[in-house]
Amino acid sequence: MKRGVFASRRVLGVLLLCAAAARAEVRLGALAVLEGEDTRRQWQPLADGLQRALGVPVRLQALAPAALEQAVARGALDFVVTNPGHYVALEARHGATRIATRSAGAQGDPAHAVGSAVVVRADAPGPPATLAALRGWRVAAVAEEAFGGYQLAAVEWLRQGVDAEAGGLRRVFTGYPMQRVAQAVLSGEADAGVLRTCLLELWERDGVVPAGALRVVPADDDGGTGAPPGCRASTPLYPGWAFAALAGTPPELSRQVLLALLAQPGESGALDGVWTVPADYQRVHDALRLLQVEPYAFLRETRLQALLHRYWGVAAALLALALVGVAYLLRVEVLVKRRTAELTHSLHERERLARQNAQHQEALGHLSRLSILGELSAMLAHELNHPLATIANYAAGLRRRAARGDLAPQDLERALRDIAHESERAARVIGGVRALARKRVPDRVAIDPRALVGEALTLLGGWQPQAVRVACAPGAEALRVRGDAPQLLQVLLNLLQNARDVHRAAGCEGEPIGVEIAPEDGCLALAVRDHGPPLSPEALALLFTPFHTTKPDGLGLGLSISRGIAEAHGGALHARPVPPHEGGGMRMVLLLPLAQPEAADGDTPA
Structure with a gap:
């Protein structure tokens, strides 16, 4: 029995060799995706192997996609080697039939080779x-x-x-x-x-x-298969390149080429692979259908006439429904006109109340700023006393030296320069206080948060240098916010004053108040951290309630107004307890939206 099978195979091989010998050459086209002769060098070993196996010349043509399509259309090729997507298009347009699929290596899976x-x-x-x-x-x-x-x-x-x-x-x-x-x-x-x-x-x-x-770029999911050894992929792997016979190729020649392909050894290099039986290309069809490209480009077309012919009953029902809808809309329009007058009156009343509420909020904010100025009066006197005393000392010294006649011009110039510097320092302090106290229309500009903190510390210049510790997160120095500088300064001063009052009440005035600048969830977080005792849940719930205060002489409006200013800027003000293992206390976090780049380019320091 085995002897008969071997004899039949020898006869079949002889017949195939005879059929191949009757042809002058085998024409093989390969899709060219690489530069110059790279494609020919890639596929020439395959052509040489087929030529040795078939005993007839195999002419390899490396063609770009358009040229390969034209050669197939005019019957100038017997076989093509191309990628899976191009093969599916050739199969639909020219009747190509794959006879083998290329796998990645001798142990590779032909269904997962291309990515x-x-x-x-x-x-x-x-x-x-x-x-x-x-x-x-x-x-x-x-x-x-x-x-x-x-x-x-x-x-x-x-x-x-x-x-x-x-x-x-x-x-x-x-x-x-x-x-x-x-x-x-x-x-x-x-x-x-x-x-x-x-x-x-x-x-x-x-x-x-x-x-x-x-x-x-790594893949989220490789479909359960990995890339070939030594290669990296960003997508799941699909069936390998197809070796396809064209419509005019004799079936006997196709079978002979298939036997020769299956006997081919794997090539060497990063693109090594062997030929095996055709893999299932359904995943290729699914991918092309999702993209709606050839041979599924027809999915992009809109066929209105065909849809109307197929769904004329639905179209008629929709038309009738539309007519009913028009009648209903006419009735609704009458009712809408009747309600419009009522709604217009209600809207006008609502706008009037909103304007009145805004005026009240502005008045409360002004009162809060004046309250802060009252608390700053002692520090303001200290800040002004130093430059004024310096100016007075320079003036007295100049009089004495002028009386003695030993006042050199350079000494006079230096003394006058120092007097001017101290005068500017006093003017800056007074200007900051006047800006805080002035009642005016808010002006939104790009603000450097570090400059805002610096201005607040200048107004609080009576504090000890170690009383406040400022920390700026990496990268936060370039961030800007858009808002009204005096209003944001009012919020920051209120938070710093509250933190100092907490330290005094808790007896921890030696601990520095922390000011932290950092990005948070697309916003800028400006946090003031104290080291006072933790607040009870009840006190924390009432923290931002108007007229609720724990200070004997407080109004209970500071935090409420500060939260209103933060929300008017599109941000928020949060109270976050600090865990005991981080030292305890409370962190008041002012969140402000970041300014757009075009706004930040022309930023104005606070």
């Missing part, structure tokens, strides 16, 4: 952790129809909520060969690029791309 690697420069700031993080970036790819060089990455972007075609990415199509994509990323013409899996590793090995210059 995309999205690369960015290794020195790019803030390297993206996922493909979705590339939203809005300039992304280079060879062409919209490139399967591994664009479409697989586009599918993953769609699944992660980024529609590249609808503007989710700024696409830059470089055209073939694929080396142009890497060059665009390295030169800065694009922020990221889409390559076929394993090409980056091959180019790094051959010196086409400097090793380590590009990094691959």
